[in-house]
Amino acid sequence: MANKLSSDIGLPVLNLGKHPPVADNTLTGILTTSFPYENLAGVLIGLKNGTYGVIVDGIDEGRSKVNEQAFNAFLEDLIRLSSGSQKTTFVLLGRTQALIDCWVYLQGRGVSVGLASIEPFAREKAVEYIDTFAKPPVSGQREQYNTARDLILAKLEGAFSGQAAQYLSFIGYPPVLDAIATLLKEEKNYQKLAADLQESGSQGVQTDLLFKISAYLLKREKVDKVLPNVVQGLIAEFPAQIQGEIKARAYDFQEQSARLVSHCLGTPCALEIIPQPGLNLQYEEQVESFLADHPFLA
Secondary structure, three states, X not given: OHHHHHHHHOOOEEEOOOOOOOOOOHHHHHHHHHOOHHXXXXXXXXXXXXXXXXEEEOHHHHHHOOOXXXXXXXXXXXXXXXXXXXXXXXXXXXXXXXXXXXXXXHHHOOOOOOXXXXXXXXXXXXXXXXXXXXOOOOXXXXXXXXXXXXXXXXXXXXXXXXXXXXXXXXXOOHHHHHHHHHHHHHOOOHHHHHHHHHXXXXXXXXXXXXXXXXXXXXXXXXXXXXXXXXXXXXXXXXXXXXXXXXXXXXXXXXXXXXXXXXXXXXXOOOOOOOOOHHHHHHHHHHHHHHHOOOOOOO
16 A cells, blocks of 8 residues: 555655664655755755655554654654644554554644554455455356355354454454465365365364464464564574574464463563573563554454
8 A cells, every 4th residue: 555655646655664773863864865965955845845745654563673762753753854734744554553652642742643544344355355366266166266265254254153343354354364365275176175164063164264364364473573573683693593593483373372361461471582681671572562463452
């Protein structure tokens, strides 16, 4: 969405997931090094009067890399650059809780700020999404594929015991649909899959489906979020073998489960993941910001 907005309205994207840790004057520094000196004044004036702007993506990932003071300093930089503008200057994109935290901070600083949420896909769009990424057969087995896909959705619906709102929120979450699409892409024997799903007393199938989807989401949190944004920067000075050992155990399924249970119970959960107390403490602090937006909680 960030790239589509950028293309449509001609504004640059700053992706905090790929950017080094942010702090005071981060955006000012990027602007001063990205534009020719003769154009810089026009850019800064444009930010003040609303004729120029920046799309900031990966707010949650950017927040996880630094402490609260450093991230607030980044927000202060945005406030300084846009002060006085009567139009939207910065668009921030990220997970819900991280954006709510930004909204509260900016509100407290007297900034005019809005908050928009992207709703989960409806059932019809969820099916369209699965079909786009599962690469179903165009002929031949297409009918069996459709049957297997619809049975998967029906079995998942049954697992929610008729709680329609929660079910639609669950299957409307793109990573869940990614997991379903991956299952269909890997299982080419759609007739056998459908037969397994239709077996009487197939509560085990529901459990297996939920397990596969849960495992997919847990792996995504570890590999796509925490390893690149939190762990990599903290262990860069360790020998390669120790780095590999830390990456293997950091934010694994058991750790995520323990942290989620502790979060729900309101009890502390301190684990030694990095064999250096100071770095391990930083890891604990940075992981905590990710945990609030964990898909199992949302």
